[in-house]
Amino acid sequence: MSILKIAVQKSGRLSEKSLELLKECGIKLSNGDRKLKTAAANFPIEVLFLRDDDIPQYVEQGVAHIGILGENEVWEKDKNVAVIENLGFAGCKMSLAIPKDEVYTDITYFNKKKIATSYPKILQQFFDEQQIEVEIEAIGGSVEIAPGIGLADGIFDIVSTGSTLLMNGLKEVAVVKNSSAVLIANKNLPEVQQQILDKLLFRIKSVNAANTNKYILLNAPNTAIKAISDMLPGMKSPTILPLAETGWSSIHSVVKEDEFWTVIDQLKALGAQGILVIPIEKMIA
Numbered sequence: 001m002s003i004l005k006i007a008v009q010k011s012g013r014l015s016e017k018s019l020e021l022l023k024e025c026g027i028k029l030s031n032g033d034r035k036l037k038t039a040a041a042n043f044p045i046e047v048l049f050l051r052d053d054d055i056p057q058y059v060e061q062g063v064a065h066i067g068i069l070g071e072n073e074v075w076e077k078d079k080n081v082a083v084i085e086n087l088g089f090a091g092c093k094m095s096l097a098i099p100k101d102e103v104y105t106d107i108t109y110f111n112k113k114k115i116a117t118s119y120p121k122i123l124q125q126f127f128d129e130q131q132i133e134v135e136i137e138a139i140g141g142s143v144e145i146a147p148g149i150g151l152a153d154g155i156f157d158i159v160s161t162g163s164t165l166l167m168n169g170l171k172e173v174a175v176v177k178n179s180s181a182v183l184i185a186n187k188n189l190p191e192v193q194q195q196i197l198d199k200l201l202f203r204i205k206s207v208n209a210a211n212t213n214k215y216i217l218l219n220a221p222n223t224a225i226k227a228i229s230d231m232l233p234g235m236k237s238p239t240i241l242p243l244a245e246t247g248w249s250s251i252h253s254v255v256k257e258d259e260f261w262t263v264i265d266q267l268k269a270l271g272a273q274g275i276l277v278i279p280i281e282k283m284i285a
């Protein structure tokens with residue numbers, strides 16, 4: 001069958017963003033309530049709604065051709081799948097934490113300590129590399145409660161804002177890995193599915209580029225055009241249009257969102273005025 005099957009999380013932290021990404025890629029899905037499988041109306045894709053833990057296994061077996069999940073689950077499940085794109089959402093840390101009143105020295109603090117986690121494989125690998133012996137207590141969830149009920153000395157879990165740690169009287173002492181949502185694929189995709197995936201990937205990259213870049217317009221004295229163009233190279237080169245007022249031009253370009261605030265001060269110092277920053281809908285190089 002010439003359809004690409006994509007596994008996404010049924011409900012949880014990744015579900016909404018995963019479906020939003022497909023929507024931004026122009027893929028129309030019928031919102032069949034509680035259906036665990038749905039086909040798109042305008043793209044040869046079928047979405048399977050699964051527990052995120054099961055996605056690596058299904059993709060390895062080829063039951064789903066591709067899947068969206070946190071890279072943390074990919075590492076933990078350690079299946080034979082290819083990570084093909086970083087999707088840039090659900091960013092989080094995987095950290096070690098201990099009761100807040102404990103004195104932490106360095107990673108050797110954990111020597112012979114008992115650590116509760118839902119990620120025993122990642123944790124064991126980390127401490128093996130450190131050549132530190134620990135006892136790992138694998139639990140399914142609510143990990144942060146473990147030290148408080150005498151189950152473990154410390155924990156290893158996902159941290160984002162840190163508020164769950166705080167609420168449970170814990171402090172983060174070491175970041176082991178940084179994770180975010182990724183697209184994974186079966187390593188032996190049939191030719192037809194590979195072609196559909198290439199089309200989807202092209203759209204995903206355009207959406208992600210648009211989300212991480214902004215369109216910038218500004219007015220500048222002609223004497224500053226060279227310096228500003230060097231700072232804002234854009235996709236090929238900036239557009240420069242003369243203003244009605246002599247000696248001035250309008251410069252249009254693209255700027256990376258995370259560089260924007262650094263660049264803006266430099267632009268102002270070069271005499272730029274009337275700076276407008278506009279979201280980009282799609283970006284195709």
Ligand SMILES: Nc1ncnc2c1ncn2[C@@H]1O[C@H](COP(=O)(O)OP(=O)(O)OP(=O)(O)O)[C@@H](O)[C@H]1O
Pocket residue numbers: 009010011012013014050051052053069070071072073090091092158159160161179180181
């Ligand atoms: N606080 C957070 N901030 C950002 N990303 C997070 C956070 N917590 C989890 N994630 C990411 O979202 C993924 C899914 O988290 P969620 O809590 O929904 O998983 P789950 O409880 O294992 O769900 P499931 O029922 O599908 O097994 C995690 O594997 C991680 O990649």
Ligand SMILES: O=P(O)(O)OC[C@H]1O[C@H](OP(=O)(O)OP(=O)(O)O)[C@H](O)[C@@H]1O
Pocket residue numbers: 013141142144157158159160161162163164165
């Ligand atoms: O640092 P924070 O912003 O507080 O986020 C961290 C918490 O988020 C996740 O749990 P989630 O809320 O998804 O609940 P779950 O354990 O039921 O999956 C994770 O397991 C942590 O407990």
Ligand SMILES: [Mg+2]
Pocket residue numbers: 051052053
């Ligand atoms: Mg899960």
